[in-house]
Amino acid sequence: MDTDLVVRARGGDQDAFADLAATIADRFLATAHRILSDLDLAEDATQQALLSVWRDLPQLRDPARFEAWSYRLLVRACYAEGRRSRQWAPNIRVLPVDEPMAANGFSSVVDRDQLDRAFDRLSINHRAVVVLHYYLDLPLNEVAEVVGVPVGTVSSRLHYAMRSMRAVLDADARTTTRGAAQ
Amino acid sequence: MSTDRDLARSVRSWLKEDRHEDADRVLNTVLAELDATPQRRSWWSAASLSRLALAAAAVVVVALIGYQLVSSMNIGVPGPTVTPHPTSTLAPSAALEELPITGQLAPGSYTFHPAGGTGLRGTLTVPAGWYGFERGAVLKNDSAEPPDGAGIISWAGDLIVYADPCQWGTMRPDAPVGPTVDDLVAALVAQPMRGATSPTEIVVDGYAGTAIELTVPADLDFATCWAGEFRSWTNTEDAARFHQGPGQHDLLWIIDVDGTRVVIDAGFYEGTSAADMAELQAILDSIQFPRQ
Numbered sequence: 001m002d003t004d005l006v007v008r009a010r011g012g013d014q015d016a017f018a019d020l021a022a023t024i025a026d027r028f029l030a031t032a033h034r035i036l037s038d039l040d041l042a043e044d045a046t047q048q049a050l051l052s053v054w055r056d057l058p059q060l061r062d063p064a065r066f067e068a069w070s071y072r073l074l075v076r077a078c079y080a081e082g083r084r085s086r087q088w089a090p091n092i093r094v095l096p097v098d099e100p101m102a103a104n105g106f107s108s109v110v111d112r113d114q115l116d117r118a119f120d121r122l123s124i125n126h127r128a129v130v131v132l133h134y135y136l137d138l139p140l141n142e143v144a145e146v147v148g149v150p151v152g153t154v155s156s157r158l159h160y161a162m163r164s165m166r167a168v169l170d171a172d173a174r175t176t177t178r179g180a181a182q
Numbered sequence: 183m184s185t186d187r188d189l190a191r192s193v194r195s196w197l198k199e200d201r202h203e204d205a206d207r208v209l210n211t212v213l214a215e216l217d218a219t220p221q222r223r224s225w226w227s228a229a230s231l232s233r234l235a236l237a238a239a240a241v242v243v244v245a246l247i248g249y250q251l252v253s254s255m256n257i258g259v260p261g262p263t264v265t266p267h268p269t270s271t272l273a274p275s276a277a278l279e280e281l282p283i284t285g286q287l288a289p290g291s292y293t294f295h296p297a298g299g300t301g302l303r304g305t306l307t308v309p310a311g312w313y314g315f316e317r318g319a320v321l322k323n324d325s326a327e328p329p330d331g332a333g334i335i336s337w338a339g340d341l342i343v344y345a346d347p348c349q350w351g352t353m354r355p356d357a358p359v360g361p362t363v364d365d366l367v368a369a370l371v372a373q374p375m376r377g378a379t380s381p382t383e384i385v386v387d388g389y390a391g392t393a394i395e396l397t398v399p400a401d402l403d404f405a406t407c408w409a410g411e412f413r414s415w416t417n418t419e420d421a422a423r424f425h426q427g428p429g430q431h432d433l434l435w436i437i438d439v440d441g442t443r444v445v446i447d448a449g450f451y452e453g454t455s456a457a458d459m460a461e462l463q464a465i466l467d468s469i470q471f472p473r474q
């Protein structure tokens with residue numbers, strides 16, 4: 001990240017902010033799209049996050065920390081969009097994460113539709129951690145800083161999310177197996 | 183190959199698939215809204231003299247859209263009482279969580295880092311409803327803004343005190359004030375428009391210092407000040423203490439911590455509630471500087 005751009009934008013330079021925003025907008029949208037699983041919501045979240053970056057930049061004391069700071073604003077915007085859309089309500093239910101694994105365990109060959117379904121079952125808090133860690137490749141301590149929770153909570157959320165996804169994928173596999181046997 | 187690794191690899195690969203997002207439309211919308219979205223000034227400002235023209239231009243834009251930081255508050259709010267403290271018995275701060283860059287704080291004790299890069303650390307304890315900011319400040323409800331905000335910010339090391347806090351851009355001394363507590367107190371007492379109270383000797387966690395209270399004139403229109411800001415001081419890293427609105431009070435504890443001058447700045451307003459003032463005082467009372 002060009003810290004000079006950050007410093008100039010922080011001082012109110014709109015041209016600098018335009019350049020800065022252009023370098024992060026696509027990544028913001030892609031991240032929001034993955035967290036929210038809805039492109040319209042992701043565009044709204046990205047728009048709100050970029051405006052928050054502009055509005056709150058004077059509060060960023062260390063330009064070198066811009067990336068983590070800006071992703072924090074994005075995640076907050078995603079949470080806000082998630083709350084506004086009511087589509088998250090079905091995701092609150094408890095997932096069968098404690099069910100025993102299928103006899104063959106998780107298959108290494110998983111198609112996109114299965115992953116879509118499994119990911120859709122996660123709460124937005126769990127999605128955010130998964131996306132930050134596996135899509136943006138942020139280490140857990142940076143995920144914690146972005147999300148604003150302790151590292152232990154991030155580890156717990158990530159563990160829960162992966163177990164939940166695996167449980168859904170295993171259920172899919174069992175259904176497929178039973179269907180084939182009948 | 184473990185199933186956990188299989189799943190992690192599949193999820194990573196799936197997330198990284200190109201989904202053809204294009205943020206151009208969003209970006210254009212955002213840029214079109216900048217003029218109508220004033221930046222929120224902070225406790226700190228990093229605007230250096232070389233960028234003052236840009237800052238002034240931004241203020242003109244802000245003024246054009248009617249954004250003003252004007253308050254009808256009066257001066258005269260009694261500040262938190264200054265009390266001596268016993269010598270610290272706190273355990274080393276390494277065990278405490280640091281104040282975050284931003285974020286709400288769970289009630290408890292934290293390590294804070296005063297602005298200035300001296301490496302000095304302190305500890306404080308907050309009740310519910312407080313937010314950390316930039317590792318060196320705490321804000322009630324995430325706001326130090328008028329008419330009822332409250333917050334504490336900390337500084338350490340060299341400070342350049344503006345000769346005129348309103349026309350600070352044209353009245354900036356070249357050198358910091360002297361290194362002692364008395365040097366800084368003398369410079370702040372002499373600063374015009376501040377109505378400084380008489381300096382009072384204090385002891386904070388066993389460290390001697392001086393308390394004074396400064397006030398931003400309640401009838402001041404910040405738009406008449408340089409770049410629209412009213413500033414007390416800046417440090418050699420161009421981080422400045424600028425104020426959030428007319429009528430803001432700053433209770434300053436200026437202390438010498440083993441040769442490092444530290445400023446604890448508690449900001450509040452006439453409209454700050456009694457409950458928030460009590461919390462502010464309790465946080466001040468909790469401040470310690472663990473011995474290394």
